[in-house]
Amino acid sequence: MLVPAASPTLAPENVLERIRQHAGTAYLGGRVDHGDPVAEVAPQAFPALFPAVRDDSDLKLEQLVDVTAVHWPLDEGREFQVLWQFRSLTNNLFARVTARLADGASVASATGTYASALYLEREVFDLFGIRFAGHPNLKRILLPEGYEGHPLRKEYPLEGPTFPEDAHRNDLVGQLDPDDFWADVDEANGT
Amino acid sequence: MTVESGMASARVDLEQGSGDNMILNMGPQHPSTHGVLRLVIELDGEEVRRCDADMGYLHRGVEKLLEVHDYRGGITLTDRMDYTSGPSNNMGYLMAIEKLMGITDDIPLRARYLRTAVAELSRLAAHHIWLGTHGLDIGAMSAFLWSLREREKILYLFEEACGARLTTSFMRVGGTGPHDVGDQWLDNVEAFLNGYTLDEIDALLTENEVFIERTRDVGLITQEQALSYGLTGPVIRGSGIAWDLRKAQPYAAYDLVDFEVPVFTEGDVYARYLVRLNEMYQSKRIIGQCVEALRDLPLDAPSNVDLPQVVPPDIGRVPVDMEAMINHFKLVMHGVQPPPGESYFGIENPKGELGFYFVSDGTGMPYRCHVRSPSFVNLSIIEEISVGSLIADVVAIIGSVDIVLGEVDR
Helix, strand or coil: CECCCCCCCCCHHHHHHHHHHHHHHHEEEEEEECCEEEEEECHHHCCCHHHHHHHCCCCCCCEEEEEEEEECCCCCCCCEEEEEEEEECCCCEEEEEEEEECCCCEEECCCCCCCCHHHHHHHHHHHHCCEEECCCCCCCCCCCCCCCCCCCCCCCCCCCCCCCHHHCHHHHHHHCCHHHHHHHHHHHHCC | CEECCCCHHHCEEHHHCCCCCEEEEECCCEHHHCECCEEEEEEECCEEEEEEEECCCCCCCHHHHHCCCCCCCCHHHHCCCCCCCHHHHHHHHHHHHHHHHCCHHHCCHHHHHHHHHHHHHHHHHHHHHHHHHHHHHHCCHHHHHHHHHHHHHHHHHHHHHHCCCCCCCCCECCECCCCCCCHHHHHHHHHHHHHCCCHHHHHHHCCCHHHHHHHCCCCCCCHHHHHHCCCCCHHHHCCCECCCHHHHCCCCCCCCCCCCCCCCCCCCHHHHHHHHHHHHHHHHHHHHHHHHHHHHCCCCCCCECCCCCCCCCCHHHCCCCHHHHHHHHHHHHHCCCCCCEEEEEEEEECCEEEEEEEEECCCCCCCEEEEECHHHHHHCCHHHHCCCCEHHHHHHHHHHHCCCHHHHHC
């Protein structure tokens, strides 16, 4: 039976320090954000970083809890921030590792180390179009195959690509001439 | 030769299979898949050779929608994910925003206890759905009826507290919001707890020869698998890992109440059944303690943080107090505005770790909100553990992993 530590065995700063040692030159910086250690690394740190942080006995980040991404379309050349969130159950630790990618670039898959990446990476691929090199079955998971576009990109319209443009409420508001509007109101009121 | 259904992705090439194997489509309209999960199963006789899960039938783009709702509006989307335990989802969302704003420590005790009580009530409600349908899948009809009878009583309590049974939108950022409860509600919860017993269902299933035969040594999950697949919740505690966020990283009032985390080491369907059953007894314990603590708090104890930029003023003050009117106006027009930054917060939902990752750009709407759904991650193990089992056992395995498709697909 695995009994987790009652409280974290390492301070967030020390978690960052361990990750820095494993990532080597690929380590770009780290900070403690809202109490969580957040390390930024270059994409080439993967996939070597995955088994390193899992097998390090001080860290023991046994679980890849979450993989997701954030789209920053204005940040040219590094549009995507991919993040991997790890947990160590034994040591009661949490860590977030992020990497910035250019649109169209791919990053190494974590599936060789963590089986949870099988679904999580497919989800990121589905919704953002980020490719994970080495994933055995990288295809859409939530949306049907043949669906066009990746909805969580910022340029993807909320209503979907086939929604008539002039039906967009915000567009109407933008195009509406206030004088016309009040003229219509007067006409409707018969004044 | 291909087996086709509505979705192109569901196409399974029989020639890729091993000769005479049969491809069986289970779902999306199948009672034992608990919603609209579709499993494409390659069968050799009755034995499963390969299992592919196909999901997304309930995908509503919740994450995209959360980007265009203010933080308060997003609450209504969260209880539609794991709809068996709406209030618990609301808590996770709210507490994630509070962490993002850095006001977690300011939440008054009254709100913390009430959140704990409501989260445990919804854990009971969710586990009752699981208990009923899991029994039903395996052929125990009475457990389903008795189980839902108990769940119904809990839904009445939710309705009394916030006006809704299923999609509760319970509480607000910064405390209980308008959903504080009175003594009458506490009385009703106490009456419910006094009459609450699992003994009937326990007697029906736990020692039931047929039930044990169907569940013991079925769907084995080893410790290594549980870790690698990122499993959380009762599923991981059935594999001998005593991980529970309520204990490991206590939130709300879990550090103030006394409870145990049931753990079983066998890793089979029966162990996961025992974990959840025992968890329900513990939930009852926690709720009782929270009710007592709420009674002991002074009547005028605050239930919301004292921050005008988070909690709207008392509506009676708005027409007569200039400052209250300004605060009210700003909150209605712009909503809660967390400072720019990012944070992740996970709670122990009935299904496992429900996490919310927020990126705020300082406006009233999140720049990005990601939902780490426990059902989605837990579901991934089904493809592995059902291989080699019988087709009838796949039904038991799905039931024991306890997924809600509203949360898988989001």
